[in-house]
Amino acid sequence: MNKRETLISGLRDIINERMSSQSISEVDQESRWTVLEIKHGMNYEELSLIEAELSSG
Numbered sequence: 443m444n445k446r447e448t449l450i451s452g453l454r455d456i457i458n459e460r461m462s463s464q465s466i467s468e469v470d471q472e473s474r475w476t477v478l479e480i481k482h483g484m485n486y487e488e489l490s491l492i493e494a495e496l497s498s499g
Contacts, residue, residue: 446486457481 457477466477
């Protein structure tokens with residue numbers, strides 16, 4: 443596992459262990475999507491593709 447995937451995996455663990463649906467809904471909207479994407483298993487490549495799509499639009 444590379445460093446980026448290790449970081450995302452660690453973030454996923456924190457999100458799943460410490461963030462309830464209520465606390466996720468309180469995150470600002472732009473960041474909330476990233477939290478949900480990580481929570482539901484997206485990897486670094488998938489996250490990068492979404493970021494690129496959003497930046498180009």
